[in-house]
Amino acid sequence: MSASRASRRRLRTPFPETGRAAPMSSLAVPAALAPRRAWHTDLPVLLVAVCWGASYLAAKEITTARTVLAVLVLRFALALPALAVAGRRALRALTGAQWRGAALLGLVLAGVFLLETYGVVHTSATNAGLIISLTMIFTPLAEAAVTRSRPTPPFLGAAALSVLGVVLLTQGAGFTRPSLGDLLMLLAACARTVHVLAMSRIRAVQAAGALPLTTVQLGSAVAVFGLLSAAAGAPAPWTAATGFGAREWAGLLFLSALCTVFAFFVQMWAVRRTSPSRVSLLLGTEPLWAAGAGIALGGDRLGALGLAGGALVLLGTAWGRRATA
Numbered sequence: 001m002s003a004s005r006a007s008r009r010r011l012r013t014p015f016p017e018t019g020r021a022a023p024m025s026s027l028a029v030p031a032a033l034a035p036r037r038a039w040h041t042d043l044p045v046l047l048v049a050v051c052w053g054a055s056y057l058a059a060k061e062i063t064t065a066r067t068v069l070a071v072l073v074l075r076f077a078l079a080l081p082a083l084a085v086a087g088r089r090a091l092r093a094l095t096g097a098q099w100r101g102a103a104l105l106g107l108v109l110a111g112v113f114l115l116e117t118y119g120v121v122h123t124s125a126t127n128a129g130l131i132i133s134l135t136m137i138f139t140p141l142a143e144a145a146v147t148r149s150r151p152t153p154p155f156l157g158a159a160a161l162s163v164l165g166v167v168l169l170t171q172g173a174g175f176t177r178p179s180l181g182d183l184l185m186l187l188a189a190c191a192r193t194v195h196v197l198a199m200s201r202i203r204a205v206q207a208a209g210a211l212p213l214t215t216v217q218l219g220s221a222v223a224v225f226g227l228l229s230a231a232a233g234a235p236a237p238w239t240a241a242t243g244f245g246a247r248e249w250a251g252l253l254f255l256s257a258l259c260t261v262f263a264f265f266v267q268m269w270a271v272r273r274t275s276p277s278r279v280s281l282l283l284g285t286e287p288l289w290a291a292g293a294g295i296a297l298g299g300d301r302l303g304a305l306g307l308a309g310g311a312l313v314l315l316g317t318a319w320g321r322r323a324t325a
Contacts, residue, residue: 041273045282048263053289055259057125057298059117062244062251068117069229070240071252076222077237078256083218083264087211094212101204102213106220108195113221114228115188123181126300129290130169130313131185136284137162137320138193146197158320165312168305210268218260284321287314 063071084091094102120128137159144151151159166186170178199205205213229236244252270279291310294300302310 041270042278042282044266045270045279046285048266049283049285050289051254051258051263052283052286053129053291054293054297055255056120056128056290057293058251058254058259060120060125060128060298062248063117063121065118065121067235067240068114068121069225069232069234070237072113072117072225073222073229073237074241074252075255075260076218076225078252079260080215080218080222082261083211083215086265087209087215090209090212091215094208094216095204097204098208098213099216101202102208102216103220105195105198105202105205105213106217107224108191108198109217110221110224112188112191112195114225115184115191119181119184119188121181123179123185124294124300125298126291126294126302126306126310127169127179127182128185129294130287130310131166131182132189132192133284133287133313133317134162134166134186134189135192135196136317138189139196140320142193142197143200146201152323155320155323158316158323160316161319162313162316165309165314165316168309169302169313170309171305211264214264284317287317 059071116128116132123131140155141151141159143149170182226237228234267279267283287310291300295302
């Protein structure tokens with residue numbers, strides 16, 4: 001092999017986690033310009049984390065226990081057309097097995113959103129955002145159990161720190177029984193873990209594109225929400241929508257447009273311009289923004305124990321991410 005051909009091969013080294021070849025132009029950026037280019041990618045991803053952090057407060061503001069199903073139908077039904085139009089060619093290319101696998105994942109995803117939304121109705125937005133971050137600890141633990149591998153001692157220490165943080169967080173006003181919402185958010189974190197593991201282990205969907213896979217999952221979830229709403233005698237989505245004022249519609253559009261459509265496209269765009277690890281690290285700041293929105297805008301008050309617990313959750317999840325990197 002000639003020296004020039006060898007150098008070209010080295011310039012197209014795949015990203016370690018995606019196998020996607022790094023474009024020569026991105027590797028040829030002068031060092032002085034690289035940080036500036038990186039921030040052009042990082043800022044939209046960080047904005048997604050901010051939106052997701054604020055989504056708990058937005059959901060809490062527009063949802064009651066009776067309207068959870070109606071709000072979920074409206075949120076994803078508004079987002080689906082944009083996703084379906086953008087991915088119409090990829091949707092037609094899906095095989096029958098991929099459709100079935102994505103629909104199955106959609107059932108799990110429906111459970112995640114049901115637990116999250118009912119949970120945030122019954123707890124504070126701050127608690128919701130911090131407790132759901134335990135997914136970053138639960139997922140490697142569950143994966144280790146499935147693959148029969150042993151987690152490293154640093155990771156186990158990070159997990160223990162996070163669990164202690166959640167205990168303190170949910171007892172912020174003194175040691176009392178955790179609320180129903182706290183327990184539902186803990187179950188939602190477990191359901192998210194199941195969803196992540198299922199995506200990695202259902203062979204049929206592994207070759208499917210992210211856009212059609214997400215679209216089918218959301219469509220399946222909307223069908224579940226609609227059926228449950230009809231079976232439970234809950235208010236119909238259009239009935240709930242007629243009672244919305246400007247504030248409720250703004251919150252719903254925020255959840256649908258920014259927390260769903262915008263967030264999805266930014267992730268697809270960013271992962272092609274930087275590493276998945278960097279994207280994941282930035283999205284991992286979601287609990288921090290959830291706490292900030294809950295305290296600054298939602299009037300949440302944690303107390304000394306709650307603040308200490310929130311700090312431990314953030315520290316434990318950050319340590320756990322480093323331990324599994």
